[in-house]
Amino acid sequence: MANLPIVQFEKKIVETVDQNPVVVIIGETGSGKSTQLSQMLHRKGYTNSGIVSVTQPRRVAAVSVSRRVAQELGVRLGEEVGYAIRFEDRTSERTQIKYLTDGVLLRESLSNPELNQYSVIILDEAHERSLNTDILLGLMKRLVRRRASNLKVLITSATLDGEKVSKFFSDCPLLTVPGKLFPVEIFYSKERPISYLESSLKTAMGMDDIEKLVSKLEDKVRSLEEGSCMDAIILPLHGSLPPEMQVRAFSPPPPNCRRFIVATNIAETSLTVDGVVYVIDSGYVKQRQYNPATGMYSLDVVQISKVQANQRAGRAGRTRPGKCYRLYPSRVYHDDFLDVTVPEIQRSSLAGSVLYLKSLDLPDIDILKFDFLDPPSTESLEDALKQLYLIDAIDENGSITSIGRTMAELPLEPSLSRTLIEANEYGCLSQALTVAAMLSAETNLLPGRSKNNEKKRKYPPLELPDGSGFGDHIQLLQIYECWDENDYDIGWCKDYDLQMCIRQMSDMGIESDYWSSDVRVNQNQKRRQSYRNLRKALSIGFASQLAERMRHHNGFRTLGFKPQLVQVHPSSVLKPDDDGLYPNYVVYHELIATSRPYMRNVCAVERQWVIPILEKLDKLDVRKLSGGGLGHVEEITEGNKSDLLKKEAVIVTAPEEQESKIQAARERFLARKGKK
DNA sequence: GAGCACTGC
Known part of the structure; x- marks a missing residue:
């Protein structure tokens, strides 16, 4: 701990925090910011007036970092130092330093919007720009104004967007702490390979690409002359590998043998493989994008950002000086790459986030004007409002309904939480819980569907239920029921997450009186009838x-x-x-x-x-939903005149006239819709 | 007849 670079900056950091409500810390990899900032503020006495909390985008990070801090302070984990992640709260009344996922902090702010238990909130790894981090950034901006006297907010980020974050928080101070990486020499290609997969040495992005590249490399190594180079083992590393296969990439190679690890961006941030000396960076990543106009997702190969490129290069310098080969020219890096990854908030469906924000009852609630670091498009926000309206979470004026409030409390996407509420009415809650859990938990109840398994499988594929002609949701339910009757054969699937998920949701519902009936009572209903009810509940939940x-x-x-x-x-x-x-x-x-x-x-x-x-x-009238109707009138000034006149419906009239204008606008809207 | 980047409540 003593030789972590950040320690020399303790005095400066603590002073700056004392004097400012918000501070941005640029901490490069290995600076020790995740473990040390909380301890510094603890030493300075900030834990006397509340808990010092640190958010992490990932659960494993919250657990491992808190464990280290507990060790360094010589306390038992879960006492003075603890963590809270989904399904697991290891904190106590004595907890002074708390690590938690940003998702958990968002949940907490639902029941306690002022977050009074905290004297310090540190948003760590903000440059990763997870959806939750972005929402927290907006909420923190509000919160520091309300709790100016007793809350400190720290945001840690990467070099390339620190300025922007500081600007967002009214030009708050920005401190830079060096990292502790060995030097990494960067080599650029003269040009981009035509196909990132065809040219022989490169990282791949998807599971499929990785399998192809692994076998190519294996062929190559086999074809080499005996003794012409070191022996090599080639290891794939991606999220859909079973854990025991993932672990293989982490064990050191036998002597005189080189490890080739072919990885997705899982190795960029989530996992750190020790002993990496060379990194080959394709410059691409596979990214899921959402199109709010069509409601469609796609998985696209896109160029990485500078932050990602630097993160990849940094993986080569953790244990000794390394080298990074970039399969693109330096011009591409400097001119074409974005500084920072496009934030998730600009490429996901926002129904859940908008519902969450609505349920916070912020006084000046206008979702379209919420202060985001990088605002999502109006189209995306309106898409979210439409979806929420169709499933009764908000009314035609865009106000949250009581159904919407209940939905926001459930840890599910809005369509599934709406389904549960309806299923509760129809007496098929336990079935709906099963389906919701099967759809949202990443379970492998369906035994090996991949091509490889198909070839290797010794036994004929299992007969799966057919959904009785009603489709996949019913099939998922039937699969679970089969499995249930067969005493949860663990060999057949990994069940743990699924069980936890079902239990959490049913417990939450019972504790909060959402569920009118005991979940188990329904178990013996006639199945056929429950399928019908379940489908009806799904039709309400998935109306959008x-x-x-x-x-x-x-x-x-x-x-x-x-x-x-x-x-x-x-x-x-x-x-x-x-x-x-x-x-x-x-x-x-x-x-x-x-x-x-x-x-x-x-x-x-x-x-x-x-x-x-x-x-x-x-x-449906989007203008009303987004508050563009009653009570929300933009004033025309010289400054915004030209902008406003470009918009289709500018309402600058007395309240009585507004209604008729809105009516007229609505009719125009409907007429236009009819034409299409 | 097709295909699964990665997280999170």
Whole structure:
């Protein structure tokens, strides 16, 4: 600890914190900021007036860093130093330093918006720009004004965006702490390889790419002349590897043998492999993006940011001086790469986050004007509002409903929390909990579906239930039921997360009186009836993810978004009936654009359930939802005049006239919609 | 008939 670079800056850091409500710390890798900042402020006495908290984007980090700090202070973990992550709260009344995931801090601020228990909040790794961190940044900006006298906020970030964060917090002070990395020499390519996979040495991005590259490297090594170079082992490293395979990348190689680790961006931040000396950086990453106009996700190969490139290079210098080969020219790095990764908030569906913000009841609540470090597009926010309206979380004026409040409390995406609430009414809550958990927990209840397993499998594939013709949600439920009847065969799947997930949600509901009935009582209901009820609940929860079959073929048209022609994903259990047709209406869990636009996880719903949704869609008026109607009038000044006049509906009138203007705007909107 | 970057409550 004593030789960590940050320790020399203790006096300066503590002084700056004493004198300012917000401080940005630029701490390079290995500076010790994650373990030391909290201890410095503890020594300075900040733990006398509250807890010093440090947020982390990942659970493992919260656990491992708190463990180190407890060790350094010579206390037992969970006493003076503790951590809180989902499913696990290891803090006590004596806790003075608390590490937690940013998701947990957001949850806490729902029940205690002032976060009074904390004297210091440190948002660590803010440059990763996780959705939760970005929301916390906005909330912190408000909170430091309200608790100016007794709250300190520290934000740690990377060199390249420190200035921006400081500007966001009214030009707060910015301190830079050097890291403790060995020098890494950077080599650029003269040009970009035509295909990042075809040229022989490079990192890959996806599981598929990694498997291909691993076997290419193996061939190459085998074809080398005996003794012409060191022996080599080639190891894949990505998130969908089973843990025991992941571990292999971490064990040191046998003597005289070189490790080739072919990794996704999991090795960029989440995992640190010791002993890496050379890094080959393709300059690309696979990123999931959401298109708010279509409701569609896609997984795209995109250029990395400078922060990511530096992070990758840094992996070579942790144990001794290293080298990084960048498969792109330095011009590309300097001119083409963005400084910082596009924040998640600008490439995800925001329904959950908007509902969360609404449920906080901030006094001047206008979601479109919430102070984000990097605001998401208006289109994206309006998409979120539309979705929330269709599932009854907000009313036509954009105000949160009581259903919406209950939904916000549940640790699920809004469509699933809405489904649970409805299922509770219909007496099929336990089934809905199962489906929600199966969809949201990453479980492998379905035994090995990958190609490799297919080849290697000695036994015929297991007969899976067929969803009784209703689709994937029902199949998921049936799979769980089979598994349940077979006494939870652990060999068949990993069950732990799933069990925890179901238990957490059912406990939360019981404790807060959301659930009117005991979850277990429903267990013995007639299944068929519960399938129908469950599907009905799903139709309400997924009202914003509804699709209608085309009259003459099996394509579907999405309703609620700009209409998209989509297909049922081939992996779905839902198959055409005897006439060769799919059901007239389905709800889907997500739209994913791969080779074509597909609906993944679909559930057949009935026409009579769909009618109210269509009526609601007809009435939908985004302007009212976003507060652009009553009570929210932008004043025309010389400064904003030209901007405002560009907008379609500027309302600058007396309140009585507003209604009629809004009516007129609405009619125009509907007329336009009719034309399309 | 297709395909799974990575997190988090």
